[in-house]
Amino acid sequence: MVKSENKFDVIVIGAGPAGLAEGYALNSAGKKVAIVENYQWGGTCPNRGCDPKKMLLSGVQARDHIAQLKNKGFSDVPFVNWSEIEAFKETYTSKIPGGSRNGAVSAGITAIDGEPHFIAENQIEVNNETFQADNFVIATGQRPSQLNIPGKEYLLTSTDFMNLKKMPKKITFIGAGYIAFELATIASSTGAQVHIVHHNDRPLKEFDKSYVDELVKQLENRGVKFHFNIDTTSIVKSNDGFTLNAEGFKLESDLIVGATGRIPNTDKLDLEKSGIKYTNKGIQVNDHLQTTNTRVYAIGDVLDKKEPKLTPIAGFEARYVASVLNKDNSDKIIYPAIPTLVYGSPELAKVGINTIDAKDNDEYKVVDQDLTKWFTYYRTNEPIAKAKVVFDKNNQIVGATIMSNEADEVINYLTIAINKKMKHDEIVNTIFAYPTPASDLQYLL
Numbered sequence: 001m002v003k004s005e006n007k008f009d010v011i012v013i014g015a016g017p018a019g020l021a022e023g024y025a026l027n028s029a030g031k032k033v034a035i036v037e038n039y040q041w042g043g044t045c046p047n048r049g050c051d052p053k054k055m056l057l058s059g060v061q062a063r064d065h066i067a068q069l070k071n072k073g074f075s076d077v078p079f080v081n082w083s084e085i086e087a088f089k090e091t092y093t094s095k096i097p098g099g100s101r102n103g104a105v106s107a108g109i110t111a112i113d114g115e116p117h118f119i120a121e122n123q124i125e126v127n128n129e130t131f132q133a134d135n136f137v138i139a140t141g142q143r144p145s146q147l148n149i150p151g152k153e154y155l156l157t158s159t160d161f162m163n164l165k166k167m168p169k170k171i172t173f174i175g176a177g178y179i180a181f182e183l184a185t186i187a188s189s190t191g192a193q194v195h196i197v198h199h200n201d202r203p204l205k206e207f208d209k210s211y212v213d214e215l216v217k218q219l220e221n222r223g224v225k226f227h228f229n230i231d232t233t234s235i236v237k238s239n240d241g242f243t244l245n246a247e248g249f250k251l252e253s254d255l256i257v258g259a260t261g262r263i264p265n266t267d268k269l270d271l272e273k274s275g276i277k278y279t280n281k282g283i284q285v286n287d288h289l290q291t292t293n294t295r296v297y298a299i300g301d302v303l304d305k306k307e308p309k310l311t312p313i314a315g316f317e318a319r320y321v322a323s324v325l326n327k328d329n330s331d332k333i334i335y336p337a338i339p340t341l342v343y344g345s346p347e348l349a350k351v352g353i354n355t356i357d358a359k360d361n362d363e364y365k366v367v368d369q370d371l372t373k374w375f376t377y378y379r380t381n382e383p384i385a386k387a388k389v390v391f392d393k394n395n396q397i398v399g400a401t402i403m404s405n406e407a408d409e410v411i412n413y414l415t416i417a418i419n420k421k422m423k424h425d426e427i428v429n430t431i432f433a434y435p436t437p438a439s440d441l442q443y444l445l
């Protein structure tokens with residue numbers, strides 16, 4: 001017999017951006033909701049992902065702005081003190097787990113701490129107690145993948161990097177994806193000599209190659225050394241640090257960070273007992289985000305999906321599933337244009353139709369502009385600012401790739417323009433504050 005207080009309308013598993021957004025949306029619609037978390041409430045993004053990374057980057061970007069203005073008002077480029085910036089980040093992250101849990105409980109959500117696993121299609125067990133629900137939403141996210149090589153235990157994760165108390169003299173990242181580019185930018189501005197070792201010659205492969213090549217050059221200009229086509233075979237501990245070995249290649253470092261992707265947290269849940277299918281890419285769902293057990297939904301990074309695994313998409317999926325469970329919606333999920341961004345100095349961003357796919361397609365026109373001399377970028381002496389914009393046959397913007405220090409802001413404007421199908425006239429006739437990246441939009445579109 002399941003105790004009546006252990007029976008819920010919906011049990012959400014995982015208290016990250018996806019699970020919390022789900023819990024709040026269902027709770028405010030009057031459902032009896034519980035959320036189960038096995039580690040830190042708040043999940044990856046605010047505890048060990050987007051937010052701490054961006055706090056660490058804030059100091060780096062401030063320093064880089066001054067570096068750009070060397071001999072144009074500044075004679076010295078300040079040193080970024082890693083220990084202070086890391087401690088500042090900690091003032092934010094240390095409050096996240098408690099704050100996230102308290103917020104959910106204050107809203108009326110039942111918080112359960114422990115390791116859940118399915119024991120039947122509508123029941124889970126946590127801490128030897130049985131809980132039952134009409135529906136479940138799995139939102140357990142991902143964790144860093146680990147290379148299967150001798151010495152893998154010596155590799156740090158992105159979380160370890162962000163919690164370092166001291167920046168080492170020499171640090172190596174394996175893998176050249178989002179995490180390596182962003183953390184390498186931070187490390188190189190805080191005094192470390194940085195290396196990136198990648199197994200092929202196509203870093204950030206989902207972005208336009210010509211812009212990635214330029215980004216690689218910008219990182220090289222700040223001292224980052226790239227080693228392409230190197231397949232790491234082992235890590236060996238030495239007296240002073242660690243040696244990364246590959247065929248005909250050796251690299252000594254004080255620390256080595258593995259940044260070769262992330263894997264879904266599906267393994268501890270006994271999904272088979274609930275009839276839920278999954279692959280090594282995540283939980284399989286239909287176009288209503290429903291798993292192979294129709295009472296169970298899955299959202300966020302734990303999904304096997306083609307959309308990128310990012311915080312705002314986790315929130316979008318949570319709101320969608322809430323609308324389905326609240327019986328307000330029976331439509332399949334349709335994603336709007338999704339912006340993605342590699343943070344740094346400069347930033348690389350894209351949205352909508354990829355400029356790589358549009359290049360050789362008659363349906364599209366791609367306009368590539370060097371913006372470096374435009375006033376917005378000239379006034380801060382940015383080393384590089386570029387934009388490739390994709391238009392369809394009606395001259396409607398459908399995609400873009402942007403590189404500059406302001407790419408985060410510009411890509412968001414372009415996302416609105418794509419989703420709202422805005423025409424050039426509408427942009428020209430919108431009065432934006434001048435001079436800002438927004439007031440440049442009329443020359444981009």
Ligand SMILES: Cc1cc2nc3c(=O)[nH]c(=O)nc-3n(C[C@H](O)[C@H](O)[C@H](O)COP(=O)(O)OP(=O)(O)OC[C@H]3O[C@@H](n4cnc5c(N)ncnc54)[C@H](O)[C@@H]3O)c2cc1C
Pocket residue numbers: 013014015016017018019036037038039040041042043044045048049050051053114115116139140141142158179265268269299300301302309310311312314
């Ligand atoms: C270094 C880094 C930087 C990033 N930067 C950005 C960025 O700038 N912008 C962006 O949009 N995205 C970024 N991301 C991705 C972003 O963090 C994720 O997309 C987002 O956190 C996904 O939310 P989620 O709720 O699906 O998963 P998560 O945030 O991972 O939350 C899942 C939760 O489930 C819990 N859990 C796991 N297994 C179980 C279990 N068996 N039982 C119970 N609970 C469980 C976890 O402890 C966690 O709290 C970054 C990620 C990393 C690692």
Ligand SMILES: NC(=O)c1ccc[n+]([C@@H]2O[C@H](COP(=O)([O-])OP(=O)(O)OC[C@H]3O[C@@H](n4cnc5c(N)ncnc54)[C@H](O)[C@@H]3O)[C@@H](O)[C@H]2O)c1
Pocket residue numbers: 147174175176177178179180182197198199200202203204205230231232259260261262308309310340341342343
């Ligand atoms: N700004 C952001 O939005 C942001 C920032 C960080 C992370 N994230 C999220 O976290 C995810 C994980 O980031 P990530 O950088 O770990 O993964 P990623 O998938 O972006 O990059 C991993 C890279 O490692 C390479 N790789 C794989 N095996 C390798 C090997 N044996 N040796 C060398 N290289 C190897 C891959 O080819 C790939 O380029 C991202 O896909 C994204 O969802 C987002």
